[in-house]
Amino acid sequence: MKPARFDYVAAASAEEALEALAQEGGNARILAGGQSLLPMLNMRLARPTVLIDIMGVDEWRAVDRDGDVLRIGAAVRQVALEQDPDLARFQPLLAAALPWVGHPQTRSRGTVCGSIAHADPSAELPLVLVALGGTVHLRSRRRKRVLSAQNFFTGMMSTAREDDELIEAIALPKARTRTGYAFREVARRHGDFAIVACAAVVNGVRAQLAVGGVADRPALCELPAPGAAGLDEALDDFAWSLEARDDLHATARYRRELVRRLGRTTLEEAVRCRA
Amino acid sequence: MPRLSADCRHMVSFTLNGAPVSGEAEPRMLLSDFLRYVVGATGTHVGCEHGLCGACTVEIDGQPGRACLTLAVQVRGAQIRTVEGLAPAPDRLSVLQECFREHHGLQCGFCTPGILVTLDALLRDNPAASEPEIREALAGHLCRCTGYVSIMRAALAAQQRLGKKTDA
Numbered sequence: 001m002k003p004a005r006f007d008y009v010a011a012a013s014a015e016e017a018l019e020a021l022a023q024e025g026g027n028a029r030i031l032a033g034g035q036s037l038l039p040m041l042n043m044r045l046a047r048p049t050v051l052i053d054i055m056g057v058d059e060w061r062a063v064d065r066d067g068d069v070l071r072i073g074a075a076v077r078q079v080a081l082e083q084d085p086d087l088a089r090f091q092p093l094l095a096a097a098l099p100w101v102g103h104p105q106t107r108s109r110g111t112v113c114g115s116i117a118h119a120d121p122s123a124e125l126p127l128v129l130v131a132l133g134g135t136v137h138l139r140s141r142r143r144k145r146v147l148s149a150q151n152f153f154t155g156m157m158s159t160a161r162e163d164d165e166l167i168e169a170i171a172l173p174k175a176r177t178r179t180g181y182a183f184r185e186v187a188r189r190h191g192d193f194a195i196v197a198c199a200a201v202v203n204g205v206r207a208q209l210a211v212g213g214v215a216d217r218p219a220l221c222e223l224p225a226p227g228a229a230g231l232d233e234a235l236d237d238f239a240w241s242l243e244a245r246d247d248l249h250a251t252a253r254y255r256r257e258l259v260r261r262l263g264r265t266t267l268e269e270a271v272r273c274r275a
Numbered sequence: 276m277p278r279l280s281a282d283c284r285h286m287v288s289f290t291l292n293g294a295p296v297s298g299e300a301e302p303r304m305l306l307s308d309f310l311r312y313v314v315g316a317t318g319t320h321v322g323c324e325h326g327l328c329g330a331c332t333v334e335i336d337g338q339p340g341r342a343c344l345t346l347a348v349q350v351r352g353a354q355i356r357t358v359e360g361l362a363p364a365p366d367r368l369s370v371l372q373e374c375f376r377e378h379h380g381l382q383c384g385f386c387t388p389g390i391l392v393t394l395d396a397l398l399r400d401n402p403a404a405s406e407p408e409i410r411e412a413l414a415g416h417l418c419r420c421t422g423y424v425s426i427m428r429a430a431l432a433a434q435q436r437l438g439k440k441t442d443a
Binding site for chain 1: 276277278279280281282301302303305308324325326329332335338339340341343344345346348349393411412414415
C-alpha cells in the first residue's frame with residue numbers, strides 16, 4: 001500500500017506543466033489535490049514514472065463567474081466552492097451535489113477538475129457536468145480544445161484526454177431562470193460511492209435526468225416532465241438501457257429500481273425548486 | 276523547473292504543531308509515513324492507506340485532510356497539526372480529549388487521533404455545529420469498537436463545555 005517510485009515536478013506555471021507533460025506523455029500523471037490519484041498510487045493501480053504537481057499554478061486557481069458560465073480552474077479545491085455562499089445561486093445543482101463528494105476531509109484537498117479527470121462512473125462531479133451539459137477545457141503544448149461532457153467521458157474511468165493534455169478548467173452553465181435543479185443519491189453510508197445518483201434539470205416541459213453509478217459513465221436522458229404522460233414508461237426504458245450489473249454493493253435489479261424511483265423523486269424535486 | 280528524482284531523498288520542511296521540522300523523503304513517501312518514521316510523531320495512525328478509514332487525518336493548513344493521501348513533498352512549507360498538538364501541556368488534556376475520556380469515546384484508540392483532529396477543527400471553525408454537521412464530519416472516520424454513540428456524546432459534551440468557556 002505504498003506508491004511505486006516516481007519523480008516529482010512542481011510546476012510553477014501552466015507552461016511548465018504543459019512542457020513537462022509534453023515530454024513525459026503517458027508516463028506522467030497530473031497531481032492536483034491527489035484525492036483520487038493517491039489511492040490509485042497507493043494500491044499501485046497507477047504506476048506513473050513522474051507526477052506533475054499543478055497546485056502552484058496561479059492561473060488555474062481561479063473560479064471565473066463572468067458571463068453565463070461558471071469556469072472552474074484545475075487547481076480549485078472542492079472546499080473552496082462548497083464554502084462559497086453564492087454557489088447555490090450561481091449553480092444550485094453543483095451546490096447540492098458537493099456535500100456528497102467524499103468526506104469533508106477529502107474535499108479539503110480534492111479538486112473539482114481532478115474528480116472529472118478520474119472519471120469514476122459513480123462519482124458526483126462527472127454526473128453534474130453531464131447533467132448540466134458542461135464542457136471540459138483541455139490544453140496541451142500543441143493546442144487547446146473544448147469537449148462536451150458527453151464526448152469527454154468515454155467509459156469506465158476513461159476519457160478522451162490525450163496523453164499530453166490536461167484539464168485546464170471545466171465550465172458549467174449558470175442557473176437559468178424558470179429551471180429547477182435537484183440532486184439525490186443512495187449509498188450505504190454518507191460519503192460512500194453512490195449505488196445510484198440522480199441529477200435532474202427541469203425547464204418547462206423539458207426534463208433531463210442524468211444517472212451515475214449504473215452504466216460505465218454518467219448517462220443522460222430526456223424524459224417527459226413529471227405530470228406529463230409516459231414518465232414511468234420512459235424511466236423504465238432508461239433504467240433498462242443502462243445495462244446495470246450485479247456487484248458487491250447492489251444487484252442490477254436494485255439499481256434499475258433505484259433509477260425508476262429515485263429518478264422520479266429527483267425530477268419532482270427539480271420541478272418544486274424551479275425558480 | 277525543479278524536479279525531485281525518484282531515486283533520491285529530498286529535504287522536506289514544514290511546521291508541525293507550531294515547531295519547525297525537517298527530514299528527508301523520497302517523492303513517493305506519504306505524509307503519514309513521514310510523520311511516523313522520519314519525524315517520529317507516531318500519534319497519527321495509519322489504517323487503510325487509501326483514504327477511507329480516517330485514522331491518519333491531520334490538519335493541513337487549517338483543514339483536516341488525509342495524511343495517507345498526501346505526499347510529504349506536497350506539504351513543504353505547510354502548517355501541519357496532529358493529535359500531538361491538541362493538548363495544551365504535556366500533563367493536561369484538551370477539553371475535547373477530556374470529554375472523550377469521560378464519555379468513553381474510545382476503546383482501542385486506533386481511530387481516535389483522526390477523529391480528534393477532525394472534531395477539534397470543526398468545533399473551532401464552527402462552534403455552533405449542529406448534531407447532523409458533527410455526524411457528517413464523523414462520517415469520514417471508521418471506528419470498529421465503540422460504535423459512534425459515545426463518540427457523539429463526547430463531541431456534544433465538548434461543544435457545550437467549549438461554548439461556556441467562550442461565553443465567560
